[in-house]
Amino acid sequence: xxxxxxxxxxxxxxxxxxxxxxxxxxxxxxxxxxxxxxxxxxxxxxxxxxxxxxxxxxxxxxxxxxxxxxxxxxxxxxxxxxxxxxxxxxxxxxxxxxxxxxxxxxxxxxxxxxxxxxxxxxxxxxxxxxxxxxxxxxxxxxxxxxxxxxxxxxxxxxxxxxxxxxxxxxxxxxxxxxxxxxxxxxxxxxxxxxxxxxxxxxxxxxxxxxxxxxxxxxxxxxxxxxxxxxxxxxxxxxxxxxxxxxxxxxxxxxxxxxxxxxxxxxxxxxxxxxxxxxxxxxxxxxxxxxxxxxxxxxxxxxxxxxxxxxxxxxxxxxxxxxxxxxxxxxxxxxxxxxxxxxxxxxxxxxxxxxxxxxxxxxxxxxxxxxxxxxxxxxxxxxxxxxxxxxxxxxxxxxxxxxxxxxxxxxxxxxxxxxxxxxxxxxxxxxxxxxxxxxxxxxxxxxxxxxxxxxxxxxxxxxxxxxxxxxxxxxxxxxxxxxxxxxxxxxxxxxxxxxxxxxxxxxxxxxxxxxxxxxxxxxxxxxxxxxxxxxxxxxxxxxxxxxxxxxxxxxxxxxxxxxxxxxxxxxxxxxxxxxxxxxxxxxxxxxxxxxxxxxxxxxxxxxxxxxxxxxxxxxxxxxxxxxxxxxxxxxxxxxxxxxxxxxxxxxxxxxxxxxxxxxxxxxxxxxxxxxxxxxxxxxxxxxxxxxxxxxxxxxxxxxxxxxxxxxxxxxxxxxxxxxxxxxxxxxxxxxxxxxxxxxxxxxxxxxxxxxxxxxxxxxxxxxxx
RNA sequence: GAGCCCGUGGUCUAACGGCAUGACGUUCGCUUGACGUGCGAAAGGUUGAGGGUUCAAAUCCCUCCGGGCUCACCA
Numbered sequence: 057x058x059x060x061x062x063x064x065x066x067x068x069x070x071x072x073x074x075x076x077x078x079x080x081x082x083x084x085x086x087x088x089x090x091x092x093x094x095x096x097x098x099x100x101x102x103x104x105x106x107x108x109x110x111x112x113x114x115x116x117x118x119x120x121x122x123x124x125x126x127x128x129x130x131x132x133x134x135x136x137x138x139x140x141x142x143x144x145x146x147x148x149x150x151x152x153x154x155x156x157x158x159x160x161x162x163x164x165x166x167x168x169x170x171x172x173x174x175x176x177x178x179x180x181x182x183x184x185x186x187x188x189x190x191x192x193x194x195x196x197x198x199x200x201x202x203x204x205x206x207x208x209x210x211x212x213x214x215x216x217x218x219x220x221x222x223x224x225x226x227x228x229x230x231x232x233x234x235x236x237x238x239x240x241x242x243x244x245x246x247x248x249x250x251x252x253x254x255x256x257x258x259x260x261x262x263x264x265x266x267x268x269x270x271x272x273x274x275x276x277x278x279x280x281x282x283x284x285x286x287x288x289x290x291x292x293x294x295x296x297x298x299x300x301x302x303x304x305x306x307x308x309x310x311x312x313x314x315x316x317x318x319x320x321x322x323x324x325x326x327x328x329x330x331x332x333x334x335x336x337x338x339x340x341x342x343x344x345x346x347x348x349x350x351x352x353x354x355x356x357x358x359x360x361x362x363x364x365x366x367x368x369x370x371x372x373x374x375x376x377x378x379x380x381x382x383x384x385x386x387x388x389x390x391x392x393x394x395x396x397x398x399x400x401x402x403x404x405x406x407x408x409x410x411x412x413x414x415x416x417x418x419x420x421x422x423x424x425x426x427x428x429x430x431x432x433x434x435x436x437x438x439x440x441x442x443x444x445x446x447x448x449x450x451x452x453x454x455x456x457x458x459x460x461x462x463x464x465x466x467x468x469x470x471x472x473x474x475x476x477x478x479x480x481x482x483x484x485x486x487x488x489x490x491x492x493x494x495x496x497x498x499x500x501x502x503x504x505x506x507x508x509x510x511x512x513x514x515x516x517x518x519x520x521x522x523x524x525x526x527x528x529x530x531x532x533x534x535x536x537x538x539x540x541x542x543x544x545x546x547x548x549x550x551x552x553x554x555x556x557x558x559x560x561x562x563x564x565x566x567x568x569x570x571x572x573x574x575x576x577x578x579x580x581x582x583x584x585x586x587x588x589x590x591x592x593x594x595x596x597x598x599x600x601x602x603x604x605x606x607x608x609x610x611x612x613x614x615x616x617x618x619x620x621x622x623x624x625x626x627x628x629x630x631x632x633x634x635x636x637x638x639x640x641x642x643x644x645x646x647x648x649x650x651x652x653x654x655x656x657x658x659x660x661x662x663x664x665x666x667x668x669x670x671x672x673x674x675x676x677x678x679x680x681x682x683x684x685x686x687x688x689x690x691x692x693x694x695x696x697x698x699x700x701x702x703x704x705x706x707x708x709x710x711x712x713x714x715x716x717x718x719x720x721x722x723x724x725x726x727x728x729x730x731x732x733x734x735x736x737x738x739x740x741x742x743x744x745x746x747x748x749x750x751x752x753x754x755x756x757x758x759x760x761x762x763x764x765x766x767x768x769x770x771x772x773x774x775x776x777x778x779x780x781x782x783x784x785x786x787x788x789x790x791x792x793x794x795x796x797x798x799x800x801x802x803x804x805x806x807x808x809x810x811x812x813x814x815x816x817x818x819x820x821x822x823x824x
Numbered sequence: 825g826a827g828c829c830c831g832u833g834g835u836c837u838a839a840c841g842g843c844a845u846g847a848c849g850u851u852c853g854c855u856u857g858a859c860g861u862g863c864g865a866a867a868g869g870u871u872g873a874g875g876g877u878u879c880a881a882a883u884c885c886c887u888c889c890g891g892g893c894u895c896a897c898c899a
Contacts, residue, residue: 309898430829608837626861627848637858641857
């Protein structure tokens, strides 16, 4: 039989063989394993970071299939949200305000369909063995977060939470991103170190320092520390440009050592402002609109915030009021998606209650595994820090609609029954207001925060609200990045606690990232590597997959990819090459019935021991450790010693040796299959004419740790190889028994297996 | 400001109180009937610095230096 050692050929062969053949869900097997995967946002290509995550997902799926579980491994694509809207505006030269909502959504869909198709092909190319409960026999089906079914679920959950009184409307000051043109939650706010100018200007007889001079138009007070001697007896300060006297507030939160110790209180520059406005009942004045332009100032209207800042500085300078500016480094709240500085605007939004569930969430988090502690601590810290409810409504188009109508007359919200997908912005549902009988009812035009959608994945895939839910929920595992602990993970946990009073996931595996040449992959740096390119650079999907788990433990640290010097990629590639060649060697000998001798039993028993250990490591998600253990046996023990010593025997058809090398190789292929599915699938078919994806693996009863004896055997081999090397003779040439002077501890082992050493190393002087 | 993590041969990495792993690179060597994209071997580290605990420290404690992360309202 011809076995190719060309990995490109092998992967191509398997891709063709498997095509759309999926990984069956067996309706009669009640041992379900449901894997919750991250629906990638498909407005753009999958990259190396995705490769890392889906590889881990797939490894788990394949292990669990080998262990006879009924694996449900759906992939989805996230199609809700902002980036595609911005992309559509650019791509088609349209704007959300000037285009009809229907048309705009259609344009978004065109872009999404295109990149979704690419994503699915990438998954297949990487060997991801996904399936879906309904579409089990068709590889390639991925659910969509904007499908009517998914949106119906999101809305049903919304309605359920609404009816429980967990959602309310309020007009607090919210985080607003002028670039994304929508409210964002605290989870999506990041503090970034930025350099800004601290501007010192004269206000009447006093000096004020501020980084936001443009907000002078919204200034309603100045604040000082009550113990600050400099400002003991003042009540008002004359503000320039607006020519108003504003009151002086004395509050402990003011740091007398910053700037001049006197702070402008404006609506709204930062959280201090919000706090003081509320505490002292100041009237807000809104001078920034939703496009991030200035309004109601009379002087800088229509300018952007940055332009207005420059203009104000110039005006102050012209009036001789600008004293000095100095550069300072400060932490500015920025938008997680756009990286733009956020503004604080008062806005009427829907909120989901969460503050009151903090302790419950922390309590329920104890019932599941969150791997590793470094990530778990991030989660706990985040939950502890929550001090506001979650604003869930957004003023965007491409998202799940808020399923509410409102009576224009009595202002009551009207809620439809759960179960269907509603589009209140264009559909009618209520004929009459049930409260006042009015027929003037309007649908809500807002959408929901995308995290309201994506936090439902475990419920969607485990068929919430159906009979199956009991069997499938809670979901077995989720693999996700650390960057979305406070969003995806937290919000999912919140949903689980609110809907089922438990963690929706049993095992949370939080991974680190792929760095490129020591740097974080990022769009702005343009150093990203697409998944397709990564497979090409690696020289095969199996190489990339193996690299993911063999370099470092991705649950503990970042994995670095160097485009110049891809060290671990080379190691992975060589390992796969070695496995193929091992198989080519073993395939020369026909598999035989069980047969053993004392020597081969030593290795077989030890292999069983290693196998059991590897299965345990897999089961505890220690993939890095599992591979190391397996590799060190396969290469260092099996290939280098057992195979080498076997050669003389297998060529003369010694069944014990032939049995041993087949046994070890065959099960090694099974154990490696989750990591390198293409290679093992191919070799298993060629050698044993069986479908490896249908095979099962269990721990072995007869397993013995023979490490000590095997180490001694390895030492003897090494000693003889060195001996020949020092004599400068080829390894196959004979050496006489008198030259071999083993140390005391090795002699008993040498004598015990003398015949094998004599034959294997061509030692002369012994009677045969 | 608070909290957390890391610092090991040229580079990356393991070790969680007991002779400091392994990978890549370097040097030397090898046609053993699979593998030269192979195999064997060698060189290379006073484990960031200093102090302490211990029979024993990369590992535990303290101080310092260097790097990173998370959270927080510094105008």
